Amino acid sequence: MSIRRLPEDVINRIAAGEVVERPASALKELVENAIDAQSTRIAIRLIKGGLDGIEVIDNGIGIPMDEMRLALERHATSKLPENDAIEAVTTLGFRGEALPSIASVARLTLESRTSKSDSGWQIIVDNGQFEKEGIAALPKGTKIKVDSLFSRIPARRKFMRSAKSEYMACHDIVRRLAMTRPDIGFSLEHDGRRVFSLNAGETRQRRVAALIDRTLKDNSVPIEYQRDQMYLEGVASLPTFHRGLADHQYLFVNGRPVKDRLLIGSVRAAYHDLLAKDRHPVLALFLTLPGSDVDINVHPAKGEVRFRDANAVRSLIVGALRESLDLSGFRSAQPADVQAMGKWQKSSEASIETTSSPKEDALHESKSSVSDSSLLFKAKSPDAVRPHSFSAKRPSPSTSDLWSAAAQSSLPPMGRNTTTSPSETSEQTDFPLGLARGQIAATYIVAESRDGLVIVDQHAAHERLVMERMRRALENGQVTSQRLLMPEVVEMDEVSCDLFEQRQDEFAALGLETERFGHEAILVRATPAMLGNCAVKAMIKDLAGEITAYDQSLLLKEKFDHIVATMACHGSVRAGRLLSVAEMNALLREMEITPHSGQCNHGRPTWVKLGHKDIEKLFGRS
Amino acid sequence: MKATIERATLLKSLSHVQSVVERRNTIPILSNVLIEAASNGCVKLMATDLDLQVVETLSAEVDTPGETTVSAHMLFEIVRKLPDGSQIQLSAADGKMLIVAGRSRFSLSTLPRDDFPVINESELPTHFALPTESLKQIIDKTRFAISVDETRYYLNGIFLHVLKNGEGVMKAAATDGHRLACVTVSCPAGAEDMPDVIIPRKCVVELRKLLDECEEEIKISLSASKICFDLGHAILTSKLIDGTFPDYTRVIPTANDKLLKVNPKALMQGVDRVATIASEKTRAVKMTIEPGKISLSVTSPENGMATEEVPGEYDADHLDIGFNARYLLDILGQIENDVAEIHLAESAAPTLIRDSDQSAALYVLMPMRV
Numbered sequence: 001m002s003i004r005r006l007p008e009d010v011i012n013r014i015a016a017g018e019v020v021e022r023p024a025s026a027l028k029e030l031v032e033n034a035i036d037a038q039s040t041r042i043a044i045r046l047i048k049g050g051l052d053g054i055e056v057i058d059n060g061i062g063i064p065m066d067e068m069r070l071a072l073e074r075h076a077t078s079k080l081p082e083n084d085a086i087e088a089v090t091t092l093g094f095r096g097e098a099l100p101s102i103a104s105v106a107r108l109t110l111e112s113r114t115s116k117s118d119s120g121w122q123i124i125v126d127n128g129q130f131e132k133e134g135i136a137a138l139p140k141g142t143k144i145k146v147d148s149l150f151s152r153i154p155a156r157r158k159f160m161r162s163a164k165s166e167y168m169a170c171h172d173i174v175r176r177l178a179m180t181r182p183d184i185g186f187s188l189e190h191d192g193r194r195v196f197s198l199n200a201g202e203t204r205q206r207r208v209a210a211l212i213d214r215t216l217k218d219n220s221v222p223i224e225y226q227r228d229q230m231y232l233e234g235v236a237s238l239p240t241f242h243r244g245l246a247d248h249q250y251l252f253v254n255g256r257p258v259k260d261r262l263l264i265g266s267v268r269a270a271y272h273d274l275l276a277k278d279r280h281p282v283l284a285l286f287l288t289l290p291g292s293d294v295d296i297n298v299h300p301a302k303g304e305v306r307f308r309d310a311n312a313v314r315s316l317i318v319g320a321l322r323e324s325l326d327l328s329g330f331r332s333a334q335p336a337d338v339q340a341m342g343k344w345q346k347s348s349e350a351s352i353e354t355t356s357s358p359k360e361d362a363l364h365e366s367k368s369s370v371s372d373s374s375l376l377f378k379a380k381s382p383d384a385v386r387p388h389s390f391s392a393k394r395p396s397p398s399t400s401d402l403w404s405a406a407a408q409s410s411l412p413p414m415g416r417n418t419t420t421s422p423s424e425t426s427e428q429t430d431f432p433l434g435l436a437r438g439q440i441a442a443t444y445i446v447a448e449s450r451d452g453l454v455i456v457d458q459h460a461a462h463e464r465l466v467m468e469r470m471r472r473a474l475e476n477g478q479v480t481s482q483r484l485l486m487p488e489v490v491e492m493d494e495v496s497c498d499l500f501e502q503r504q505d506e507f508a509a510l511g512l513e514t515e516r517f518g519h520e521a522i523l524v525r526a527t528p529a530m531l532g533n534c535a536v537k538a539m540i541k542d543l544a545g546e547i548t549a550y551d552q553s554l555l556l557k558e559k560f561d562h563i564v565a566t567m568a569c570h571g572s573v574r575a576g577r578l579l580s581v582a583e584m585n586a587l588l589r590e591m592e593i594t595p596h597s598g599q600c601n602h603g604r605p606t607w608v609k610l611g612h613k614d615i616e617k618l619f620g621r622s
Numbered sequence: 623m624k625a626t627i628e629r630a631t632l633l634k635s636l637s638h639v640q641s642v643v644e645r646r647n648t649i650p651i652l653s654n655v656l657i658e659a660a661s662n663g664c665v666k667l668m669a670t671d672l673d674l675q676v677v678e679t680l681s682a683e684v685d686t687p688g689e690t691t692v693s694a695h696m697l698f699e700i701v702r703k704l705p706d707g708s709q710i711q712l713s714a715a716d717g718k719m720l721i722v723a724g725r726s727r728f729s730l731s732t733l734p735r736d737d738f739p740v741i742n743e744s745e746l747p748t749h750f751a752l753p754t755e756s757l758k759q760i761i762d763k764t765r766f767a768i769s770v771d772e773t774r775y776y777l778n779g780i781f782l783h784v785l786k787n788g789e790g791v792m793k794a795a796a797t798d799g800h801r802l803a804c805v806t807v808s809c810p811a812g813a814e815d816m817p818d819v820i821i822p823r824k825c826v827v828e829l830r831k832l833l834d835e836c837e838e839e840i841k842i843s844l845s846a847s848k849i850c851f852d853l854g855h856a857i858l859t860s861k862l863i864d865g866t867f868p869d870y871t872r873v874i875p876t877a878n879d880k881l882l883k884v885n886p887k888a889l890m891q892g893v894d895r896v897a898t899i900a901s902e903k904t905r906a907v908k909m910t911i912e913p914g915k916i917s918l919s920v921t922s923p924e925n926g927m928a929t930e931e932v933p934g935e936y937d938a939d940h941l942d943i944g945f946n947a948r949y950l951l952d953i954l955g956q957i958e959n960d961v962a963e964i965h966l967a968e969s970a971a972p973t974l975i976r977d978s979d980q981s982a983a984l985y986v987l988m989p990m991r992v
Contacts, residue, residue: 473923483988535773
C-alpha cells in the first residue's frame with residue numbers, strides 16, 4: 001500500500017478520538033465555547049447521560065452567519081490573536097478542533113445569531129457530512145445540539161458506560177466549569193429534571209458551596225494569597241469538615257479545571273497533622289499565574305497542565321492553606337452539626353418553619369464574616385484576626401445584651417465546681433470560648449460564652465495543646481540521628497532511587513542520612529534517633545513510594561508526629577479527671593491562642609458550640 | 623501414672639519449664655507440660671514452643687509409671703501456692719490428673735501424650751563441652767545488644783562461631799545495628815569444625831536461667847539447624863535462626879588512634895545524671911573530650927540543659943561526639959575493671975570500648991549526630 005494523505009473526514013475522526021471520547025468530553029468543549037463567547041447564562045440539557053442528546057444554549061456573542069461553515073472546519077478558531085501567540089491565550093479553547101471533531105462523530109445542529117443580525121442561521125452536519133442549512137429562530141447567542149453521538153462508530157459506542165455513569169461524568173464537568181465562573185449563571189437539566197440552577201454574579205464561596213455541599217459554607221475558610229506573580233484564591237474546609245474520599249478537591253489554573261497530582265500532594269502536606277490519614281478535606285483552589293509560567297497545550301482535552309516551576313506552585317498552595325488554617329485558630333466545625341441538632345429536635349415539637357429561618361440568618365452572618373476575613377488575611381496580622389474570627393459568631397448586639405442580662409440575673413450557676421464571681425461574668429464577653437461553668441461526666445467542660453454554650457472535650461483539647469507545644473519544641477530543637485553500625489543497603493528500582501536521591505538532603509535534615517549505592521540501591525548510614533530501632537528497609541521503600549506518588553514525602557514527619565502524638569496523649573489530662581474552674585479556664589484560654597486547637601489529632605472537633613439560636617430552637621421559642 | 627514429689631523440687635523444675643511455654647497458644651497442647659514418670663524413680667518434665675524445648679529430670683517416688691500432659695502455667699500456680707515442705711501426689715487416669723497435697727485436691731484435664739511435639743535431638747554431629755563460666759560470660763556480655771527488630775530476624779540472637787584460621791578461638795557476637803558486643807573464648811576440643819550458628823534470644827534467656835545451678839561444664843551438641851545444651855539436670859534444645867549473620871568483624875575499628883581512659887563507674891553515673899534532662903525518645907548525650915577531662919552535656923528544648931565533668935586520661939585532639947545514653951550505660955555496665963578504654967576516631971565513626979587489650983569482651987558503639 002502506498003503512502004497517501006488522509007482525507008479530511010478521517011483526520012477529524014482521528015482527532016475526535018483525542019478530544020471526544022465520551023459525552024462528557026464533548027459537553028466540556030461545548031460549555032467552554034459558551035464561556036469563551038462571553039455568555040452570562042448557559043443552559044445545558046442532557047438526555048440519557050448525554051448519550052442520546054446534549055444541548056448547550058448560551059446568550060453569548062454568537063457566530064456570524066458567513067463564518068458558521070468555517071467554524072466547522074478543523075483548526076478554525078476566533079480565539080487566537082492575530083499574531084498567533086499560543087502562550088498569550090486567555091480563552092479556554094484555542095485549538096479549533098472541538099466542533100469539527102464532535103461533528104465528525106455525531107449529528108450536530110449549530111444555530112447561532114449575533115447581536116447585529118436580524119435572524120439566526122442553522123447548520124446541520126451529520127457525522128462529518130454537511131446535511132443542510134437555513135434560517136433559524138432564536139435569540140442572541142448560540143445553541144448547539146448533539147444527537148446520536150458515536151452512532152456510526154460502534155467501537156466507541158461499545159465502550160460507553162451506563163447512562164448513569166456518563167451522566168455523573170457530565171455533571172462533574174459542568175460542576176467544575178460552573179465553579180470557575182461564578183459570574184455566569186448555569187443550569188443543568190437531565191432527562192427533563194432540573195439538577196441545578198445557579199444565578200449569575202454569585203460569590204465564589206457561595207458558588208462552590210452550592211455545588212459541593214451546602215454546609216461547606218459555614219465550615220470553610222476563604223483563601224486569598226499572593227506571591228510574586230501568582231495569585232491563589234478559593235475555599236478550603238476546616239479540618240473538622242472532611243470526607244472519606246479525596247473526590248471533592250478541585251484545582252483550577254487560569255480558570256481551567258485541572259487534574260494534577262501536585263494538588264493532592266500539596267493538600268496532604270497542608271493538612272497532614274490536622275487530619276487522620278484516611279480523611280480528606282474539601283476544597284476548591286483557583287490559581288492565577290502568568291501564561292508564560294504554565295503550559296496548557298499538553299493534551300487536546302487540556303485536563304493537564306505543566307508548570308514551569310512546580311515547586312513554587314506547591315509551596316504557594318501549601319503556604320496559603322497553612323496560613324488560612326492557622327488563622328482559623330481554634331475554630332472547629334460549628335455551629336452544632338445540623339444532623340445532631342436534628343436528632344435532638346425529634347423529641348421536641350419544633351415546626352419546620354421555625355427551624356428554617358434561623359438557618360438563613362446564620363448563613364448571612366457567616367457570609368459577612370467572610371468578606372471581613374479576606375481583608376484581614378491581606379493584612380496578615382494575627383492579632384487582628386483573633387477578634388475577627390469570633391466576631392463572626394456574635395449575634396446581633398441587641399439579643400446578646402438581653403441575654404447576658406438574663407444570665408446575670410436569673411441563671412443560677414450550675415455544676416459543682418462553679419465559683420463564678422460577678423466580676424467574672426462581666427468579663428465573659430472577652431473570651432470567644434467563654435467562661436467555664438462546670439464539668440459533665442468529668443470529661444466535658446461546659447462554658448458559657450457571650451453567644452451560647454460551649455462544650456469542650458477536655459482530653460482531646462488538652463492533647464492537642466500538648467502536642468502543638470511539643471511539636472514547636474521539636475522544630476526548634478536539633479535533629480539527632482543515630483548512625484548505623486552496618487550501613488543498610490536498600491534495593492529499589494532505578495527510577496525510585498533517582499527520585500530518592502534528589503530528596504536526600506531533605507531527609508538528611510530530618511536525620512535520615514542516605515547515599516546512592518550503585519544504580520539500584522540506596523545506602524542508609526543513619527536514622528532519626530527518635531524512631532529508635534526502626535525497620536529501615538520498609539521505611540525507605542515507603543518513602544520512595546510516596547515520592548513517586550506525590551512528588552514529596554511527609555512520611556518521616558508523620559512518623560515523628562505519631563510519636564509526638566503518643567507522648568502528648570500520655571502527657572495530657574484524661575477524661576474522667578475532675579478539673580477546677582481555674583484549670584478549665586486556663587485550658588479554654590490556651591485553646592484560644594493556639595492554632596489548630598479546634599480539632600484533635602484525628603480531625604474530630606475538640607469543642608462544639610450551641611448558639612442561643614440553637615438553644616431557642618430546641619425549646620421551640622424562635 | 624502415679625508419683626509423689628517433694629514440693630520444692632517440683633516447683634524449681636516447673637519454674638524452668640513453664641517459662642518456655644508461651645502465655646497464649648493457638649495449638650492447645652503447647653500450653654501443656656509433659657510429665658513422664660519412669661519406674662526407676664525419675665520424673666521428666668518437658669515443655670516446648672516448637673522452637674525451644676526443655677526437659678528437666680527430677681527424682682520422685684514412682685508408684686505407677688506412665689505419662690500425661692497438663693497445663694503448665696496452671697500446674698505451676700498450684701504448686702507455687704501449696705505449703706512449703708508438702709509432698710505432692712500426681713496421679714493420672716481417664717483424661718484427668720489428680721493433684722493431692724495435704725488437704726488440697728485438684729483435678730486437671732489432660733491432653734494425650736501422643737500429640738505432644740518433640741524436637742528430635744539426634745543427628746547433631748558436633749559435640750563439645752564448654753566451661754559454665756565461659757558460657758555465662760558469653761551470654762552476660764552480649765545479650766544486651768541482641769536486636770528486637772523482627773524484620774532483621776538474623777540479628778535476634780547471639781552469633782557463635784569458631785575462627786577457621788586455626789587460632790583456636792571461639793567468638794560470640796550480638797548486634798542491633800547500633801552497637802555490637804563481641805566475646806572471645808578459647809575454642810573447646812571438638813568444636814573446631816562447628817558450623818556458624820545464631821542462637822535465638824529466647825533460648826539464650828532460658829539457658830542463662832539454668833546456668834546458675836550448673837556443674838563445671840556444659841555439654842553442647844549442635845548441627846547447622848539445632849543446638850542442644852546438656853546441663854545435667856536439664857536438657858535444652860533449640861532450633862537455630864536460619865539466616866546469615868553480617869560480617870561483623872569489618873565494623874570493629876582497628877585504627878582508632880584517640881584513646882580515652884576513664885573510670886567506667888564515674889562515667890556511668892555522670893551520663894545517668896545528665897540524661898535525666900534528655901527527652902525520653904532520643905536520650906542523646908554529648909561528650910566533649912579534651913586532655914584531662916570529659917564534659918558530658920544534654921540539651922533538651924523542652925526541659926533545659928545539664929552538664930557534668932568527668933576526669934579522664936586523654937592526650938589527643940579535642941573531640942565532640944554524641945551517644946545514646948542508654949547504649950552507653952549498657953556497655954559501661956559490662957566493664958569490670960576500674961578503667962575502661964574508649965578508642966575514638968572522629969565524631970561520626972564507630973567507637974571501640976573495652977576493659978583492656980587483654981579482655982575477652984569488646985564493644986563497638988555508633989555515635990549520634992547531635
